[in-house]
Amino acid sequence: MKAEFKLYILVFLIMTTGIGLILYKHLALGFPLLPDDKKLTWIVEAKIDFVANGEPVIVSFALPPKNTSTIFMEENFASPDYGFSEIASPTGRRAQWSKRSANDSQTTYYRLNVYKNDLTIATPPSDIPHEPIKPEFDKAHQIAAIALVEQARNKSANTETFTRELIKLLSPQMPNQNQSLLINDQASVDYKTNLVIDLLALENISARIVRGLYLEGGRRKQTLSNFVEVHNGSQWLLFNQETGEIGLPENFLIWQHGAESLLDVIGGQNSRVSFSIIENVQSSRDLALLNNENKQATIIDFSIYSLPIEQQNAFKMILLLPIGALIVVILRLIIGIRTSGTFMPILIALALIQTTLLTGIIMFLTVVSTGLLIRNYLSHLNLLFVARISAVIIVVILIMASISIISNKIGVSQALTVTFFPLVILAWTIERMSVLWEEDGPREVFIQGSGSLITAVIAYLFMTNNTIAYLTFNFPELLLVNLAFILILGQYTGYRLTELYRFNSLDRRRNAISEP
């Protein structure tokens, strides 16, 4: 009883550690549980052009703020011969390129690789706004502005609805006198943004401009879009200045909060910034891996991922073996399939992975049955045991070679894969089968042979399953879960399925005795 109790505690500990690690990797580090999980990533490139006039040049460019809802995988600042530094200013990050002297047209690049993090919800910035600065309009504009604000106020209940109504009143779909006075057709986007902010200030509401980029693939020469961010007393709310919609649109990258300039160029003129966006689809697992490698998460740093690729590939295979072992345990202990050699089926399954299922089985059967025939002949020669096994190995090689050559001549290239079968295992199988034939008869050979093959095929099906292969490699913690399962199965003392068949006649006979 005590030993069992200890075992259950052990199983529980192993199981919780395993599952805990898996959940941690999934929830905290963002490793997806399914292999086909894909994510959109974008490469945003900002191209800054200006014409230098031979003086010292300083280019200062606002960089998008880092937050939890978007993950910056990579940032590049490429510009020839420029000194570069990243400066943290109170209004956000800025890139600064500098050069002693430059002439003619100059270009600098900023490239950003970014994807959305589904796991955290975007949190609005929490900084406290300044007091709104009352705008100064001329007489006519002042009246129009007050009228508009009045109108919006009447239709609204709070800051949120007021802002929405105000934007609606300014939209060209609802033309009216006040609106057309305030905005003429030539008014720039920035002008409108500032107008909205000014009108909000009349109502004593703090607001600021937000510039950002719609992340859509294949766009070139994009400019930033303007949004209005309004403080409702407790938090900042983002408004679309054209439609009045609240909230961050999907796939929108906020570049800048506040009215500070996007680009300042000292020592140059005709400066211009344009954005181009390339969309990519990448596997979530690769992204998670990359991101966590960057962050140097310990669990990733000390994992299989830190090994060279070659060894990682080897581990891909090795980590599948425990799945095969679990299958064998289940099939032997619970189903009761008899196999020749306990773990020989796993080795066959490994060979099947290389050869594909059908070809593999045909090859296996051909080699083993031919081998059995020849072994039968060898048994008539007077040979010592070790010599005979060695002879069988050589015979197996000959069979493999002839199968490969013949099939190549016929034009069936798949048969060449026969070489993936582990030689010694095949020879040993043949020897065992042949001894089994002599000792226990063909019936046992058939039972154990087909048992081994069925087990191998089932193990193969599990080991080649995409999801299982993905999970075992990316969540090696599953080994612990697997181990716990095997420990529990090791305690199973119930009947095997085949025993229900085996003892069936006994059961019926007892019924026959007790009934009359």
Added chain:
Amino acid sequence: MLLASPKKLRSCGIIGMNQRNFSLVSRYNPRHLYPLVDDKLKTKLLAQKAGITVPKLLGTVDYQHDVKKLKDLLSAHHQFVIKPVKGSGGKGILVITKRDQNDYIKPNGDRLTLAEIERHVSDILSGLHSLGGKLDTVMIESLIQLDPVFSDYSYEGIPDLRVIIFQGYPIMAMLRLTTHTSDGKANLHQGAVGVGVDIGNGKALHAVQFGKPIQHHPDTQKTFSELEIPHWDKLLPLAAACYEMTGLGYLGVDIVLDRDLGPMIIELNARPGLAIQVANSAGLAPRINVINELKQIDPDPQSRADFSKENFSNSLSGSLPPRLERTRQGD
């Protein structure tokens, strides 16, 4: 119905392979005692020391280079059995019943040359039949003479009796009869007939071949109902005494009946199979429970055999309440 319901099997007290391994073999048979039964030579010497009858040892071959001495060793004998010392389940046993000039003749009439016998011996020495392929030793024993009682029930071979000894008490017995299908071997896998034997009186109960009930011996057509094992009173204590000899709590004792010398132990098994339950149409679990409830194990094999005869006789076993072998809670 192709499958029996597990519930019913449990109520009959049938023990499955997992339970046998878990709660009988690994619980009652300490590993370090295995060599005593896995090595037939050790068993034989041990049995001789304990005064238990065994077939006479004619000689052994220990090394490959001794194979050449086989000719001299065999020259004095016309009938003999060649066995691997570490073989299991009757593997690698070669029986020679006659000699015809230079040829050795098997029970089924096949003729073997000395070279073929030498190869067989060499195979055994290489570990072909031993557990885990370890190097092995060959022993040559005198041939058992078929008891006339069995002459109608065996084909080309010597039947043997398997008795399960639990904590020194014989709890179940089965006679294994050779058939043509089994190639004269008492191996149930190969088609030998298993006959359940009443522990109370040594009379045959049921018979199975390949797990299916049969009424007649497939070769001799003799019905099993008249079969009764002679020397039953002498045989049971003999089997029971193997408990003291080995210390194994769950033991299979294989006994043959020699026409002239009576019951002899030929092999012990630390992992006896479960087919015996099918042949007896009864589960082992209720009988194991009876023994487990005893306050102490009687030190005298004779009185243990008497206890078993009294308690496990077939006329009684039906009236015993079916009980489960509960070794763990909730399984």
